[in-house]
Amino acid sequence: MNPPYDDADWWREAVIYEVYLRSFVDGNGDGVGDIAGLRSRLQYLSDLGVDAIWINPWYPSPMADAGYDVIDQRDIDPEFGTLESAEALIDEAHEYGLRVILDVVPNHTSELRPWFIEAVIGGSGCPGRARYHFRTGRGEHGELPPNNWVSEFGGSTWTRVTEPDGTPGEWYLHLFSPQQPDLNWNHPDVREDFALTLRFWFDRGVDGFRIDVAHYLVKGDDLPDLQEGGYASGEHPHWDREALHDIYRDWRRIADSYTPPRMFVAEAWVESAQRLVRYVRPDELHTAFNFDFLASPWLPDPLRRAIDETLAAHESVGAAPTWVLSNHDVARHVSRYARQQVEGIARFLDDYLDRPADLSVGIRRARAAVVQMLALPGCAYLYFGEELGLPEVEDLPDEVLLDPMFQRSGRTSRGRDGCRVPLPWSGDAPPYGFSHSVRTWLPQPFDWARYAVAAQEGDPASMLEFYRTAIRLRHSHPALGDGSMQWVPTPEGVLGFAREPDFLCVVNYSAEPIVLPEGAEILLSSVEFAAGAGLPGDTAVWLDVPRL
Numbered sequence: 254m255n256p257p258y259d260d261a262d263w264w265r266e267a268v269i270y271e272v273y274l275r276s277f278v279d280g281n282g283d284g285v286g287d288i289a290g291l292r293s294r295l296q297y298l299s300d301l302g303v304d305a306i307w308i309n310p311w312y313p314s315p316m317a318d319a320g321y322d323v324i325d326q327r328d329i330d331p332e333f334g335t336l337e338s339a340e341a342l343i344d345e346a347h348e349y350g351l352r353v354i355l356d357v358v359p360n361h362t363s364e365l366r367p368w369f370i371e372a373v374i375g376g377s378g379c380p381g382r383a384r385y386h387f388r389t390g391r392g393e394h395g396e397l398p399p400n401n402w403v404s405e406f407g408g409s410t411w412t413r414v415t416e417p418d419g420t421p422g423e424w425y426l427h428l429f430s431p432q433q434p435d436l437n438w439n440h441p442d443v444r445e446d447f448a449l450t451l452r453f454w455f456d457r458g459v460d461g462f463r464i465d466v467a468h469y470l471v472k473g474d475d476l477p478d479l480q481e482g483g484y485a486s487g488e489h490p491h492w493d494r495e496a497l498h499d500i501y502r503d504w505r506r507i508a509d510s511y512t513p514p515r516m517f518v519a520e521a522w523v524e525s526a527q528r529l530v531r532y533v534r535p536d537e538l539h540t541a542f543n544f545d546f547l548a549s550p551w552l553p554d555p556l557r558r559a560i561d562e563t564l565a566a567h568e569s570v571g572a573a574p575t576w577v578l579s580n581h582d583v584a585r586h587v588s589r590y591a592r593q594q595v596e597g598i599a600r601f602l603d604d605y606l607d608r609p610a611d612l613s614v615g616i617r618r619a620r621a622a623v624v625q626m627l628a629l630p631g632c633a634y635l636y637f638g639e640e641l642g643l644p645e646v647e648d649l650p651d652e653v654l655l656d657p658m659f660q661r662s663g664r665t666s667r668g669r670d671g672c673r674v675p676l677p678w679s680g681d682a683p684p685y686g687f688s689h690s691v692r693t694w695l696p697q698p699f700d701w702a703r704y705a706v707a708a709q710e711g712d713p714a715s716m717l718e719f720y721r722t723a724i725r726l727r728h729s730h731p732a733l734g735d736g737s738m739q740w741v742p743t744p745e746g747v748l749g750f751a752r753e754p755d756f757l758c759v760v761n762y763s764a765e766p767i768v769l770p771e772g773a774e775i776l777l778s779s780v781e782f783a784a785g786a787g788l789p790g791d792t793a794v795w796l797d798v799p800r801l
Protein backbone atom coordinates (compact mmCIF):
# COMPACT_ATOMS: atom_id res chain seq x y z
CA MET A 254 0.00 0.00 0.00
CA ASN A 255 1.39 3.36 -1.01
CA PRO A 256 0.85 6.24 1.29
CA PRO A 257 -1.54 8.57 -0.50
CA TYR A 258 0.61 11.67 -0.60
CA ASP A 259 4.05 10.63 -1.70
CA ASP A 260 4.13 12.78 -4.81
CA ALA A 261 2.47 16.15 -5.33
CA ASP A 262 2.36 15.65 -9.12
CA TRP A 263 0.75 12.22 -8.89
CA TRP A 264 -1.90 13.17 -11.44
CA ARG A 265 0.73 13.49 -14.20
CA GLU A 266 0.94 9.70 -14.43
CA ALA A 267 -1.86 8.19 -12.41
CA VAL A 268 -4.18 5.41 -13.53
CA ILE A 269 -7.62 6.61 -12.48
CA TYR A 270 -10.71 4.42 -12.32
CA GLU A 271 -14.14 5.92 -12.96
CA VAL A 272 -16.54 4.38 -10.44
CA TYR A 273 -20.01 4.69 -11.89
CA LEU A 274 -21.47 4.53 -8.41
CA ARG A 275 -25.05 3.48 -9.34
CA SER A 276 -23.65 0.42 -11.04
CA PHE A 277 -20.58 -0.60 -9.06
CA VAL A 278 -21.91 -2.52 -6.02
CA ASP A 279 -25.21 -2.26 -4.17
CA GLY A 280 -24.65 -2.42 -0.41
CA ASN A 281 -28.24 -2.21 0.86
CA GLY A 282 -30.15 -4.35 -1.62
CA ASP A 283 -32.30 -1.72 -3.35
CA GLY A 284 -30.83 -2.48 -6.75
CA VAL A 285 -28.76 0.73 -6.96
CA GLY A 286 -25.02 0.90 -6.34
CA ASP A 287 -24.01 2.98 -3.33
CA ILE A 288 -21.27 4.15 -0.98
CA ALA A 289 -21.60 1.11 1.30
CA GLY A 290 -21.07 -1.10 -1.75
CA LEU A 291 -18.04 0.86 -2.87
CA ARG A 292 -16.53 0.73 0.63
CA SER A 293 -16.81 -3.05 0.54
CA ARG A 294 -14.81 -3.27 -2.71
CA LEU A 295 -11.85 -0.97 -2.10
CA GLN A 296 -9.70 -4.07 -1.89
CA TYR A 297 -10.73 -4.96 -5.43
CA LEU A 298 -9.66 -1.53 -6.68
CA SER A 299 -6.43 -1.73 -4.78
CA ASP A 300 -5.74 -5.19 -6.28
CA LEU A 301 -6.41 -3.78 -9.73
CA GLY A 302 -3.57 -1.39 -9.01
CA VAL A 303 -5.22 1.93 -9.82
CA ASP A 304 -3.98 5.10 -8.12
CA ALA A 305 -7.25 6.94 -7.76
CA ILE A 306 -10.99 6.67 -8.18
CA TRP A 307 -13.31 9.23 -9.72
CA ILE A 308 -16.85 8.99 -8.37
CA ASN A 309 -19.73 10.31 -10.49
CA PRO A 310 -22.14 12.75 -8.77
CA TRP A 311 -23.43 11.35 -5.49
CA TYR A 312 -25.21 14.49 -4.36
CA PRO A 313 -28.93 14.83 -3.59
CA SER A 314 -30.68 14.73 -6.93
CA PRO A 315 -34.01 13.78 -8.48
CA MET A 316 -31.85 11.81 -10.96
CA ALA A 317 -33.34 13.34 -14.09
CA ASP A 318 -29.85 12.93 -15.61
CA ALA A 319 -28.39 10.19 -13.40
CA GLY A 320 -27.24 12.67 -10.75
CA TYR A 321 -25.91 15.38 -13.08
CA ASP A 322 -28.90 17.40 -11.88
CA VAL A 323 -27.77 18.41 -8.42
CA ILE A 324 -29.84 19.86 -5.58
CA ASP A 325 -27.00 20.34 -3.10
CA GLN A 326 -23.35 19.66 -3.95
CA ARG A 327 -22.40 19.62 -0.28
CA ASP A 328 -24.46 16.62 0.76
CA ILE A 329 -25.08 13.01 -0.28
CA ASP A 330 -28.20 11.56 -1.88
CA PRO A 331 -29.88 9.09 0.51
CA GLU A 332 -29.94 6.58 -2.35
CA PHE A 333 -26.13 6.51 -2.15
CA GLY A 334 -25.57 6.90 1.60
CA THR A 335 -24.90 9.69 4.07
CA LEU A 336 -22.32 12.42 4.42
CA GLU A 337 -20.74 10.36 7.23
CA SER A 338 -20.43 7.33 4.97
CA ALA A 339 -18.87 9.50 2.26
CA GLU A 340 -16.33 10.83 4.76
CA ALA A 341 -15.55 7.30 5.89
CA LEU A 342 -15.13 6.20 2.29
CA ILE A 343 -12.64 9.00 1.60
CA ASP A 344 -10.57 8.02 4.63
CA GLU A 345 -10.71 4.31 3.85
CA ALA A 346 -9.74 4.86 0.23
CA HIS A 347 -6.72 6.81 1.44
CA GLU A 348 -5.76 3.93 3.70
CA TYR A 349 -5.66 1.76 0.59
CA GLY A 350 -3.46 4.32 -1.14
CA LEU A 351 -6.33 5.35 -3.44
CA ARG A 352 -6.93 9.02 -4.07
CA VAL A 353 -10.47 10.26 -4.47
CA ILE A 354 -11.78 12.55 -7.21
CA LEU A 355 -15.36 13.82 -7.18
CA ASP A 356 -17.50 15.27 -9.92
CA VAL A 357 -18.46 18.95 -9.71
CA VAL A 358 -21.36 20.12 -11.88
CA PRO A 359 -21.03 23.89 -12.31
CA ASN A 360 -22.98 24.57 -15.51
CA HIS A 361 -26.42 23.79 -14.14
CA THR A 362 -28.37 22.71 -11.08
CA SER A 363 -31.41 20.56 -10.61
CA GLU A 364 -34.73 22.31 -11.14
CA LEU A 365 -35.38 21.28 -7.52
CA ARG A 366 -32.46 23.24 -6.08
CA PRO A 367 -34.04 25.80 -3.72
CA TRP A 368 -32.38 28.61 -5.72
CA PHE A 369 -34.33 27.61 -8.80
CA ILE A 370 -37.59 27.03 -6.97
CA GLU A 371 -37.28 30.53 -5.44
CA ALA A 372 -36.53 31.96 -8.88
CA VAL A 373 -39.67 30.41 -10.34
CA ILE A 374 -42.07 31.28 -7.53
CA GLY A 375 -40.53 34.75 -7.03
CA GLY A 376 -41.91 35.82 -10.43
CA SER A 377 -40.50 37.95 -13.20
CA GLY A 378 -37.91 40.45 -11.99
CA CYS A 379 -37.26 38.74 -8.62
CA PRO A 380 -33.56 38.81 -7.69
CA GLY A 381 -33.31 35.00 -7.66
CA ARG A 382 -33.90 34.84 -11.41
CA ALA A 383 -30.55 36.54 -11.98
CA ARG A 384 -28.73 33.41 -10.77
CA TYR A 385 -30.07 31.62 -13.84
CA HIS A 386 -30.84 32.77 -17.39
CA PHE A 387 -34.45 33.91 -17.55
CA ARG A 388 -35.67 35.82 -20.63
CA THR A 389 -38.95 36.89 -22.13
CA GLY A 390 -39.95 34.90 -25.18
CA ARG A 391 -40.21 36.06 -28.73
CA GLY A 392 -43.46 36.43 -30.65
CA GLU A 393 -46.44 38.63 -29.91
CA HIS A 394 -47.16 37.04 -26.55
CA GLY A 395 -43.71 35.76 -25.74
CA GLU A 396 -44.82 32.32 -26.86
CA LEU A 397 -41.61 31.51 -28.76
CA PRO A 398 -38.26 30.60 -27.18
CA PRO A 399 -35.85 33.54 -26.80
CA ASN A 400 -33.36 32.08 -29.29
CA ASN A 401 -32.72 29.12 -31.57
CA TRP A 402 -30.33 27.11 -29.44
CA VAL A 403 -30.70 23.33 -29.43
CA SER A 404 -30.24 21.26 -26.28
CA GLU A 405 -27.56 18.57 -26.04
CA PHE A 406 -30.32 16.05 -25.48
CA GLY A 407 -32.50 17.38 -28.33
CA GLY A 408 -35.26 20.03 -28.45
CA SER A 409 -35.03 23.70 -27.51
CA THR A 410 -32.74 24.88 -24.73
CA TRP A 411 -35.62 26.95 -23.36
CA THR A 412 -38.59 26.06 -21.18
CA ARG A 413 -41.35 28.50 -20.25
CA VAL A 414 -42.43 28.89 -16.65
CA THR A 415 -45.86 29.69 -15.29
CA GLU A 416 -45.75 32.91 -13.30
CA PRO A 417 -47.14 33.06 -9.74
CA ASP A 418 -50.37 34.60 -11.08
CA GLY A 419 -50.93 31.56 -13.31
CA THR A 420 -50.05 33.20 -16.62
CA PRO A 421 -47.44 31.82 -19.04
CA GLY A 422 -44.29 33.72 -18.27
CA GLU A 423 -40.56 33.90 -18.90
CA TRP A 424 -38.35 31.20 -20.32
CA TYR A 425 -35.23 29.73 -18.71
CA LEU A 426 -32.15 28.35 -20.40
CA HIS A 427 -31.05 24.71 -20.12
CA LEU A 428 -28.35 23.43 -22.42
CA PHE A 429 -29.22 19.91 -21.23
CA SER A 430 -32.65 18.71 -20.03
CA PRO A 431 -35.37 21.09 -18.74
CA GLN A 432 -34.64 19.62 -15.29
CA GLN A 433 -31.12 21.15 -15.49
CA PRO A 434 -31.40 24.97 -15.60
CA ASP A 435 -28.12 26.70 -16.51
CA LEU A 436 -26.52 28.92 -13.89
CA ASN A 437 -25.47 32.51 -14.61
CA TRP A 438 -21.72 32.61 -13.95
CA ASN A 439 -21.75 36.41 -13.94
CA HIS A 440 -23.63 36.29 -10.65
CA PRO A 441 -21.39 36.54 -7.58
CA ASP A 442 -23.54 34.07 -5.58
CA VAL A 443 -22.81 31.37 -8.15
CA ARG A 444 -19.06 31.88 -7.97
CA GLU A 445 -19.08 31.99 -4.21
CA ASP A 446 -21.23 28.89 -3.92
CA PHE A 447 -18.87 26.78 -6.02
CA ALA A 448 -15.83 28.03 -4.12
CA LEU A 449 -17.60 26.83 -0.96
CA THR A 450 -18.31 23.46 -2.54
CA LEU A 451 -14.71 22.93 -3.57
CA ARG A 452 -13.49 23.81 -0.08
CA PHE A 453 -16.17 21.68 1.56
CA TRP A 454 -14.82 18.54 -0.09
CA PHE A 455 -11.16 19.50 -0.07
CA ASP A 456 -11.52 20.03 3.70
CA ARG A 457 -12.75 16.42 3.86
CA GLY A 458 -9.63 15.14 2.14
CA VAL A 459 -10.90 14.89 -1.45
CA ASP A 460 -7.91 14.94 -3.81
CA GLY A 461 -9.47 16.51 -6.87
CA PHE A 462 -12.48 17.25 -9.03
CA ARG A 463 -13.62 16.28 -12.47
CA ILE A 464 -15.37 19.34 -13.87
CA ASP A 465 -18.56 18.54 -15.72
CA VAL A 466 -18.90 20.30 -19.11
CA ALA A 467 -16.11 22.67 -18.12
CA HIS A 468 -16.36 24.53 -21.44
CA TYR A 469 -20.03 25.50 -21.07
CA LEU A 470 -20.39 27.73 -18.01
CA VAL A 471 -20.04 31.16 -19.63
CA LYS A 472 -22.50 32.46 -22.24
CA GLY A 473 -22.41 35.52 -24.48
CA ASP A 474 -24.26 38.36 -22.69
CA ASP A 475 -27.08 38.84 -25.13
CA LEU A 476 -27.62 35.10 -25.80
CA PRO A 477 -27.79 35.65 -29.58
CA ASP A 478 -29.25 33.19 -32.09
CA LEU A 479 -26.71 30.68 -33.34
CA GLN A 480 -25.51 31.76 -36.75
CA GLU A 481 -25.07 29.45 -39.69
CA GLY A 482 -21.55 28.64 -40.78
CA GLY A 483 -20.05 28.30 -37.30
CA TYR A 484 -17.82 30.57 -35.27
CA ALA A 485 -14.21 31.58 -34.92
CA SER A 486 -12.54 29.93 -31.91
CA GLY A 487 -13.77 31.36 -28.63
CA GLU A 488 -16.72 33.16 -30.19
CA HIS A 489 -19.41 30.55 -29.92
CA PRO A 490 -22.19 32.04 -27.75
CA HIS A 491 -22.34 29.13 -25.33
CA TRP A 492 -19.09 27.23 -25.24
CA ASP A 493 -15.34 27.57 -24.87
CA ARG A 494 -15.52 31.31 -24.18
CA GLU A 495 -12.56 33.31 -22.93
CA ALA A 496 -14.14 34.33 -19.63
CA LEU A 497 -14.11 30.69 -18.46
CA HIS A 498 -10.41 30.85 -17.87
CA ASP A 499 -10.72 33.37 -15.04
CA ILE A 500 -13.07 31.02 -13.23
CA TYR A 501 -10.52 28.23 -13.46
CA ARG A 502 -7.69 30.48 -12.35
CA ASP A 503 -9.73 31.16 -9.21
CA TRP A 504 -10.34 27.46 -8.73
CA ARG A 505 -6.65 26.73 -9.15
CA ARG A 506 -5.84 29.18 -6.38
CA ILE A 507 -8.25 27.32 -4.11
CA ALA A 508 -6.72 23.93 -4.97
CA ASP A 509 -3.21 25.28 -4.44
CA SER A 510 -4.08 26.65 -1.02
CA TYR A 511 -4.24 23.05 0.27
CA THR A 512 -1.40 20.80 1.35
CA PRO A 513 -0.90 18.74 -0.68
CA PRO A 514 -2.41 20.74 -3.55
CA ARG A 515 -5.60 19.33 -5.00
CA MET A 516 -6.13 18.65 -8.73
CA PHE A 517 -8.70 19.17 -11.47
CA VAL A 518 -9.56 17.34 -14.66
CA ALA A 519 -11.78 19.12 -17.17
CA GLU A 520 -14.47 17.50 -19.22
CA ALA A 521 -14.34 19.78 -22.26
CA TRP A 522 -15.33 18.51 -25.69
CA VAL A 523 -13.75 21.44 -27.54
CA GLU A 524 -12.81 21.66 -31.22
CA SER A 525 -9.09 20.86 -31.06
CA ALA A 526 -6.20 19.91 -28.85
CA GLN A 527 -4.97 23.51 -29.11
CA ARG A 528 -8.22 24.81 -27.67
CA LEU A 529 -8.21 22.08 -25.01
CA VAL A 530 -4.80 22.88 -23.61
CA ARG A 531 -5.83 26.47 -22.95
CA TYR A 532 -7.64 24.96 -19.94
CA VAL A 533 -4.46 23.39 -18.62
CA ARG A 534 -2.09 26.34 -18.81
CA PRO A 535 0.13 26.53 -15.73
CA ASP A 536 -2.18 28.72 -13.64
CA GLU A 537 -5.41 26.94 -14.65
CA LEU A 538 -6.54 23.33 -14.43
CA HIS A 539 -4.12 20.41 -14.15
CA THR A 540 -5.49 18.02 -16.75
CA ALA A 541 -8.31 17.58 -19.26
CA PHE A 542 -9.87 14.48 -20.80
CA ASN A 543 -8.53 13.65 -24.23
CA PHE A 544 -11.64 12.85 -26.21
CA ASP A 545 -9.90 12.90 -29.60
CA PHE A 546 -8.15 9.72 -28.53
CA LEU A 547 -11.33 8.17 -27.14
CA ALA A 548 -13.35 8.95 -30.25
CA SER A 549 -10.73 7.79 -32.72
CA PRO A 550 -11.45 4.57 -34.60
CA TRP A 551 -9.07 1.61 -34.14
CA LEU A 552 -6.95 2.64 -37.10
CA PRO A 553 -3.29 3.66 -37.04
CA ASP A 554 -3.52 6.96 -38.92
CA PRO A 555 -6.25 8.65 -36.88
CA LEU A 556 -4.76 7.28 -33.64
CA ARG A 557 -1.31 8.54 -34.50
CA ARG A 558 -2.79 11.93 -35.42
CA ALA A 559 -4.67 12.11 -32.11
CA ILE A 560 -1.54 11.14 -30.17
CA ASP A 561 0.70 13.61 -32.01
CA GLU A 562 -1.70 16.51 -31.65
CA THR A 563 -2.25 15.72 -28.00
CA LEU A 564 1.43 15.50 -27.18
CA ALA A 565 2.39 18.65 -29.10
CA ALA A 566 -0.42 20.70 -27.64
CA HIS A 567 0.21 19.58 -24.06
CA GLU A 568 3.91 20.13 -24.40
CA SER A 569 3.28 23.72 -25.50
CA VAL A 570 1.82 24.48 -22.05
CA GLY A 571 3.82 21.99 -19.98
CA ALA A 572 0.76 19.94 -19.00
CA ALA A 573 0.48 16.15 -18.73
CA PRO A 574 -1.81 14.53 -21.32
CA THR A 575 -4.57 12.13 -20.34
CA TRP A 576 -5.83 9.08 -22.24
CA VAL A 577 -9.21 7.43 -22.01
CA LEU A 578 -11.05 4.77 -24.01
CA SER A 579 -14.51 4.78 -22.44
CA ASN A 580 -16.69 6.64 -19.97
CA HIS A 581 -20.33 6.85 -18.90
CA ASP A 582 -21.27 9.00 -21.90
CA VAL A 583 -20.04 6.84 -24.78
CA ALA A 584 -20.57 3.31 -26.10
CA ARG A 585 -18.13 0.87 -24.46
CA HIS A 586 -15.03 0.49 -26.59
CA VAL A 587 -15.23 -3.32 -26.84
CA SER A 588 -18.44 -2.81 -28.80
CA ARG A 589 -17.10 0.10 -30.84
CA TYR A 590 -13.99 -1.85 -31.79
CA ALA A 591 -16.10 -4.95 -32.58
CA ARG A 592 -17.29 -3.15 -35.73
CA GLN A 593 -15.61 -2.43 -38.99
CA GLN A 594 -13.49 0.65 -38.32
CA VAL A 595 -13.95 3.70 -40.51
CA GLU A 596 -12.35 7.15 -40.37
CA GLY A 597 -14.38 9.75 -38.51
CA ILE A 598 -15.59 10.33 -35.01
CA ALA A 599 -18.23 8.11 -33.49
CA ARG A 600 -19.00 7.68 -29.84
CA PHE A 601 -22.65 6.83 -29.21
CA LEU A 602 -24.30 3.47 -29.71
CA ASP A 603 -26.39 4.98 -32.51
CA ASP A 604 -23.25 5.57 -34.55
CA TYR A 605 -22.62 1.81 -34.70
CA LEU A 606 -25.93 -0.03 -34.65
CA ASP A 607 -26.03 -0.51 -38.40
CA ARG A 608 -22.66 -2.28 -38.50
CA PRO A 609 -22.40 -5.97 -37.50
CA ALA A 610 -20.38 -6.66 -34.37
CA ASP A 611 -17.91 -9.42 -33.61
CA LEU A 612 -17.27 -9.18 -29.88
CA SER A 613 -14.24 -11.45 -30.00
CA VAL A 614 -12.61 -8.92 -32.33
CA GLY A 615 -13.73 -6.12 -29.99
CA ILE A 616 -12.13 -7.85 -26.99
CA ARG A 617 -8.94 -8.53 -28.86
CA ARG A 618 -8.64 -4.90 -29.93
CA ALA A 619 -9.58 -3.66 -26.47
CA ARG A 620 -6.69 -5.66 -25.00
CA ALA A 621 -4.33 -4.16 -27.54
CA ALA A 622 -5.79 -0.69 -26.95
CA VAL A 623 -5.09 -0.73 -23.22
CA VAL A 624 -1.54 -1.91 -23.84
CA GLN A 625 -1.11 1.07 -26.13
CA MET A 626 -2.84 3.51 -23.78
CA LEU A 627 -0.91 2.54 -20.68
CA ALA A 628 2.39 3.03 -22.51
CA LEU A 629 1.63 6.61 -23.61
CA PRO A 630 3.12 9.46 -21.57
CA GLY A 631 0.69 10.91 -19.04
CA CYS A 632 -2.31 9.87 -17.02
CA ALA A 633 -4.83 7.15 -18.00
CA TYR A 634 -8.50 6.79 -17.13
CA LEU A 635 -10.36 3.47 -16.95
CA TYR A 636 -14.13 3.16 -16.97
CA PHE A 637 -15.61 0.68 -14.50
CA GLY A 638 -16.09 -2.73 -16.07
CA GLU A 639 -13.63 -2.27 -18.91
CA GLU A 640 -11.21 -4.37 -16.87
CA LEU A 641 -13.75 -7.19 -17.29
CA GLY A 642 -14.12 -6.61 -21.03
CA LEU A 643 -17.77 -5.59 -20.64
CA PRO A 644 -19.47 -4.79 -23.93
CA GLU A 645 -22.19 -2.19 -24.47
CA VAL A 646 -25.63 -3.60 -23.69
CA GLU A 647 -27.28 -2.91 -27.01
CA ASP A 648 -30.66 -4.54 -26.53
CA LEU A 649 -32.03 -2.84 -23.43
CA PRO A 650 -35.80 -2.69 -23.95
CA ASP A 651 -37.22 0.82 -24.55
CA GLU A 652 -39.23 0.74 -21.34
CA VAL A 653 -36.15 0.47 -19.09
CA LEU A 654 -34.18 3.30 -20.72
CA LEU A 655 -33.69 6.21 -18.33
CA ASP A 656 -31.22 8.45 -20.11
CA PRO A 657 -32.99 11.74 -20.96
CA MET A 658 -31.30 11.55 -24.35
CA PHE A 659 -33.72 8.77 -25.33
CA GLN A 660 -36.96 10.67 -24.62
CA ARG A 661 -35.64 14.12 -25.59
CA SER A 662 -34.49 12.87 -28.98
CA GLY A 663 -38.02 11.68 -29.69
CA ARG A 664 -36.82 8.13 -28.95
CA THR A 665 -34.51 8.19 -31.95
CA SER A 666 -31.25 8.05 -30.01
CA ARG A 667 -30.82 5.03 -27.73
CA GLY A 668 -28.86 7.17 -25.28
CA ARG A 669 -26.17 6.11 -22.84
CA ASP A 670 -27.79 3.49 -20.60
CA GLY A 671 -26.08 0.62 -22.41
CA CYS A 672 -22.69 1.50 -20.91
CA ARG A 673 -24.11 2.00 -17.40
CA VAL A 674 -25.44 -1.50 -16.67
CA PRO A 675 -24.49 -2.85 -13.19
CA LEU A 676 -21.20 -4.71 -12.85
CA PRO A 677 -21.24 -8.55 -12.63
CA TRP A 678 -19.28 -9.72 -9.56
CA SER A 679 -20.08 -13.43 -9.23
CA GLY A 680 -22.60 -16.14 -9.96
CA ASP A 681 -24.39 -17.43 -13.02
CA ALA A 682 -27.39 -15.17 -13.32
CA PRO A 683 -28.45 -11.58 -12.68
CA PRO A 684 -27.79 -9.78 -10.37
CA TYR A 685 -24.38 -11.53 -10.45
CA GLY A 686 -23.49 -10.52 -6.90
CA PHE A 687 -24.07 -6.84 -7.66
CA SER A 688 -26.99 -6.68 -5.25
CA HIS A 689 -29.15 -8.75 -2.91
CA SER A 690 -32.11 -7.66 -4.98
CA VAL A 691 -32.88 -9.24 -8.33
CA ARG A 692 -34.25 -5.95 -9.59
CA THR A 693 -31.24 -3.86 -10.50
CA TRP A 694 -31.83 -0.28 -11.67
CA LEU A 695 -30.96 -1.37 -15.21
CA PRO A 696 -31.33 -5.06 -16.08
CA GLN A 697 -28.18 -7.08 -16.67
CA PRO A 698 -27.91 -9.45 -19.66
CA PHE A 699 -28.41 -13.16 -19.05
CA ASP A 700 -25.12 -14.08 -20.67
CA TRP A 701 -22.83 -12.02 -18.44
CA ALA A 702 -21.68 -14.84 -16.11
CA ARG A 703 -18.43 -15.16 -18.07
CA TYR A 704 -17.61 -11.50 -17.44
CA ALA A 705 -18.05 -11.71 -13.66
CA VAL A 706 -15.09 -10.81 -11.46
CA ALA A 707 -15.18 -14.21 -9.74
CA ALA A 708 -15.18 -16.01 -13.09
CA GLN A 709 -12.08 -14.12 -14.23
CA GLU A 710 -10.08 -13.89 -11.03
CA GLY A 711 -7.15 -16.29 -11.08
CA ASP A 712 -7.49 -17.07 -14.79
CA PRO A 713 -4.31 -15.73 -16.39
CA ALA A 714 -6.00 -15.51 -19.79
CA SER A 715 -8.82 -13.29 -18.45
CA MET A 716 -9.19 -9.59 -19.16
CA LEU A 717 -9.16 -8.84 -15.43
CA GLU A 718 -5.85 -10.58 -14.75
CA PHE A 719 -4.46 -8.98 -17.89
CA TYR A 720 -5.40 -5.48 -16.65
CA ARG A 721 -3.85 -6.22 -13.26
CA THR A 722 -0.62 -7.35 -14.88
CA ALA A 723 -0.49 -4.39 -17.26
CA ILE A 724 -1.13 -1.80 -14.54
CA ARG A 725 1.41 -3.40 -12.21
CA LEU A 726 4.03 -3.40 -14.94
CA ARG A 727 3.28 0.18 -15.90
CA HIS A 728 3.87 1.26 -12.31
CA SER A 729 7.11 -0.62 -11.98
CA HIS A 730 8.68 0.16 -15.35
CA PRO A 731 10.90 3.26 -15.22
CA ALA A 732 10.08 4.24 -18.84
CA LEU A 733 6.31 4.44 -18.28
CA GLY A 734 4.08 7.17 -16.86
CA ASP A 735 5.03 10.82 -17.25
CA GLY A 736 7.68 11.74 -19.84
CA SER A 737 8.15 11.67 -23.58
CA MET A 738 8.13 9.16 -26.46
CA GLN A 739 9.47 8.86 -30.01
CA TRP A 740 7.85 7.13 -32.95
CA VAL A 741 9.96 4.47 -34.59
CA PRO A 742 9.71 3.48 -38.27
CA THR A 743 7.16 0.68 -38.79
CA PRO A 744 5.48 -1.08 -41.71
CA GLU A 745 2.07 0.10 -42.86
CA GLY A 746 -0.73 -0.74 -40.46
CA VAL A 747 1.61 -0.70 -37.47
CA LEU A 748 2.62 1.93 -34.91
CA GLY A 749 5.64 1.75 -32.65
CA PHE A 750 7.00 4.17 -30.11
CA ALA A 751 10.05 4.11 -27.91
CA ARG A 752 10.49 5.44 -24.39
CA GLU A 753 13.60 5.70 -22.33
CA PRO A 754 15.06 3.54 -20.95
CA ASP A 755 14.95 0.55 -23.27
CA PHE A 756 11.24 0.42 -23.95
CA LEU A 757 9.29 -0.10 -27.14
CA CYS A 758 5.52 -0.42 -27.63
CA VAL A 759 4.42 -1.94 -30.95
CA VAL A 760 0.79 -2.14 -32.06
CA ASN A 761 -0.29 -4.08 -35.13
CA TYR A 762 -3.67 -2.89 -36.46
CA SER A 763 -3.38 -4.83 -39.70
CA ALA A 764 -4.44 -8.40 -40.46
CA GLU A 765 -0.89 -9.56 -41.24
CA PRO A 766 1.70 -10.62 -38.64
CA ILE A 767 4.84 -8.49 -38.48
CA VAL A 768 8.38 -9.35 -37.49
CA LEU A 769 9.51 -7.93 -34.16
CA PRO A 770 12.99 -6.48 -33.60
CA GLU A 771 15.59 -9.14 -32.97
CA GLY A 772 16.75 -9.59 -29.39
CA ALA A 773 13.74 -7.81 -27.95
CA GLU A 774 12.26 -9.34 -24.84
CA ILE A 775 8.46 -9.32 -24.58
CA LEU A 776 7.39 -7.70 -21.32
CA LEU A 777 3.66 -7.75 -21.99
CA SER A 778 1.55 -8.93 -24.88
CA SER A 779 -2.16 -8.34 -25.43
CA VAL A 780 -2.55 -11.95 -26.61
CA GLU A 781 -0.30 -14.98 -26.50
CA PHE A 782 1.46 -15.77 -29.75
CA ALA A 783 4.04 -18.29 -30.85
CA ALA A 784 7.57 -17.00 -30.67
CA GLY A 785 8.93 -16.67 -34.16
CA ALA A 786 5.47 -16.31 -35.73
CA GLY A 787 5.62 -12.52 -35.62
CA LEU A 788 3.26 -10.10 -33.93
CA PRO A 789 -0.27 -11.02 -35.05
CA GLY A 790 -2.93 -8.53 -36.19
CA ASP A 791 -4.85 -6.50 -33.56
CA THR A 792 -2.12 -7.19 -31.04
CA ALA A 793 0.14 -4.91 -29.00
CA VAL A 794 3.33 -5.62 -27.09
CA TRP A 795 5.70 -3.95 -24.69
CA LEU A 796 9.29 -4.83 -25.47
CA ASP A 797 12.51 -4.47 -23.62
CA VAL A 798 15.04 -3.34 -26.23
CA PRO A 799 18.34 -2.77 -24.45
CA ARG A 800 20.21 -1.58 -27.51
CA LEU A 801 17.99 1.39 -28.36
Ligand code: GLC
Nearest residue numbers: 318321358429465466581582
Ligand atom coordinates in the same frame (compact mmCIF):
# COMPACT_ATOMS: atom_id res chain seq x y z
C1 GLC B 1 -21.51 15.64 -18.83
C2 GLC B 1 -21.74 14.33 -18.15
C3 GLC B 1 -23.02 13.75 -18.69
C4 GLC B 1 -24.15 14.68 -18.36
C5 GLC B 1 -23.87 16.09 -18.87
C6 GLC B 1 -24.78 17.09 -18.23
O1 GLC B 1 -21.30 15.51 -20.20
O2 GLC B 1 -20.64 13.49 -18.32
O3 GLC B 1 -23.26 12.46 -18.18
O4 GLC B 1 -25.34 14.22 -18.94
O5 GLC B 1 -22.57 16.51 -18.57
O6 GLC B 1 -24.42 17.31 -16.90
Ligand code: CA
Nearest residue numbers: 279281285287
Ligand atom coordinates in the same frame (compact mmCIF):
# COMPACT_ATOMS: atom_id res chain seq x y z
CA1 CA C 1 -28.19 0.59 -2.84
